[in-house]
Every structure is written in C-alpha cells, then in structure tokens.
Amino acid sequence: TQLLEQSPQFLSIQEGENLTVYCNSSSVFSSLQWYRQEPGEGPVLLVTVVTGGEVKKLKRLTFQFGDARKDSSLHITAAQPGDTGLYLCAEGGSARQLTFGSGTQLTVLP
Amino acid sequence: EAGVAQSPRYKIIEKRQSVAFWCNPISGHATLYWYxxxxxQGPKLLIQFQNNGVVDDSQLPKDRFSAERLKGVDSTLKIQPAKLEDSAVYLCASSLVRGPTYLYGYTFGSGTRLTVV
Structure with missing residues (x-):
C-alpha cells in the first residue's frame, strides 16, 4: 500500500503571506490529485497532475509534480482567509480508487 | 447538476447501538465509494461499488460494517454494533466509469459526522 506523507501537518499564517505544502510518496505516483476540504464539507477537487515535472496554476495556487513523480507541492501566493481548509493529496490507483494523505490544515488569519 | 446527497448530517449514538447512513450519488455515476x-486524518476507503456490485471491500470491517447499493443508485452503510473508535465522518463519493482515474475526479457529499459515546 502506497503511503502518502503530507507536510506540514498544521500551518497558520497571516493574510498576504505565501506558503508551500508538500506531498511525498515512497513510490511513483500514477497520478496525483489535490483536494481542499472545508469544515463540515467533503473534499473538493482542485487539480490533477499526471506527467513528471508538470506545473499547473489555478489563480493564486500553483501545483507542481516532481520529475520522478514521487512528490508534489502546492504553493499559494498572497493567501486569503478563504484559503483556510484541509489540503489533501490523493493518488489514483488502477482500480479508480483514491488513496489520501493525512492532509495539511491551513489557517489564514485576517 | 445536483451533488452527492448524504443523510443524516450528524448522528450521536451510544456504543453497541446500530446506525445507518444514506447516500444518493450524482445521476449517471456508476461508481460509488464510502470513505x-x-x-x-485523510479519508480512508471502506468500500467501492460499480453499479450494484462490490468492487473492493477489503478495508471494510465486515464483523460490524455492511453496505449495499440496491438497483445501482442509492447506497446505505450500516454499523452494528458501533464502537467508540467508529467516531468519524463518513463520506460518500461518486464518479463516472469512463477512463482512468486521472481523467476525472470524485464528487464527495458533505458527509455524516458520527459520534459514538
């Protein structure tokens, strides 16, 4: 079973700061998805990365997939309170199942 | 497009009692998951259905958990008897069948928060 490690576990920053969270695996990802989960809600898909070295941008969010496809990062520029939530990475397996990391709990203070 | 519907939103029960959760996936989504x-922690897969058949229930504690998806649409997850460690959010998700995982994402419901006291 592939283990996904996310770091940091908790992150509290001031509005306007930049931040990066990480997702690492012991083996190669077939594909990787990033989700954001707000309190009392289910995770919502942000992006899917498939190709090693791939970079995707979603407004102030930049997602990068490592060249060896064993790690990924999410960078947020000028964080806003609305970015607060649990950020989860998930690996897509051949059975169309997702294996999730334990998440990074981000709090952006106004 | 309507989302994945789950009920109830919250449930508090005593240990050794039974409880059931309900999920209605997005129309046309053949694959349904309970997490x-x-x-x-991050979500952990309990069971995966495709239409009304079970694809994977290897992580479902079958001595106390059961799930069904009659007619390939709605699904129910039951716990009997509940233990303290079952306190968690139970998430239902659905997805289209076509293509490998990376061509689509899951759509999750809002979940049922279960507290066992």
Whole structure:
C-alpha cells in the first residue's frame, strides 16, 4: 500500500503571506490529485497532475509534480482567509480508487 | 447538476447501538465509494461499488460494517454494533466509469459526522 506523507501537518499564517505544502510518496505516483476540504464539507477537487515535472496554476495556487513523480507541492501566493481548509493529496490507483494523505490544515488569519 | 446527497448530517449514538447512513450519488455515476475520515486524518476507503456490485471491500470491517447499493443508485452503510473508535465522518463519493482515474475526479457529499459515546 502506497503511503502518502503530507507536510506540514498544521500551518497558520497571516493574510498576504505565501506558503508551500508538500506531498511525498515512497513510490511513483500514477497520478496525483489535490483536494481542499472545508469544515463540515467533503473534499473538493482542485487539480490533477499526471506527467513528471508538470506545473499547473489555478489563480493564486500553483501545483507542481516532481520529475520522478514521487512528490508534489502546492504553493499559494498572497493567501486569503478563504484559503483556510484541509489540503489533501490523493493518488489514483488502477482500480479508480483514491488513496489520501493525512492532509495539511491551513489557517489564514485576517 | 445536483451533488452527492448524504443523510443524516450528524448522528450521536451510544456504543453497541446500530446506525445507518444514506447516500444518493450524482445521476449517471456508476461508481460509488464510502470513505471513513477520522479527525485529523485523510479519508480512508471502506468500500467501492460499480453499479450494484462490490468492487473492493477489503478495508471494510465486515464483523460490524455492511453496505449495499440496491438497483445501482442509492447506497446505505450500516454499523452494528458501533464502537467508540467508529467516531468519524463518513463520506460518500461518486464518479463516472469512463477512463482512468486521472481523467476525472470524485464528487464527495458533505458527509455524516458520527459520534459514538
């Protein structure tokens, strides 16, 4: 079973700061998805990365997939309170199942 | 497009009692998943259905958990008897069948928060 490690576990920053969270695996990802989960809600898909070295941008969010496809990062520029939530990475397996990391709990203070 | 509907939103029961959760996936989504999310952790797959058949239930504690998806649409997850460690959010998700995982994402419901006291 592939283990996904996310770091940091908790992150509290001031509005306007930049931040990066990480997702690492012991083996190669077939594909990787990033989700954001707000309190009392289910995770919502942000992006899917498939190709090693791939970079995707979603407004102030930049997602990068490592060249060896064993790690990924999410960078947020000028964080806003609305970015607060649990950020989860998930690996897509051949059975169309997702294996999730334990998440990074981000709090952006106004 | 309507989302994945789950009920109830919250449930508090005593240990050894039974409880059931209901999920209605997005129309046309053949694949349905139940995940358990313990506080501070990521979701963990319990069971996967495709239409009304079970694809994977290897992580479902079958001595106390059961799930069914009659007619390939709605699904129910039951716990009997509940234990303290079953306290968690139970998430239902659905997805289209076509293509490998990376061509689509899951759509999750809002979950049922279960507290066992």
């Amino acid at each position: 358990q999310q313990i506080l501070g």
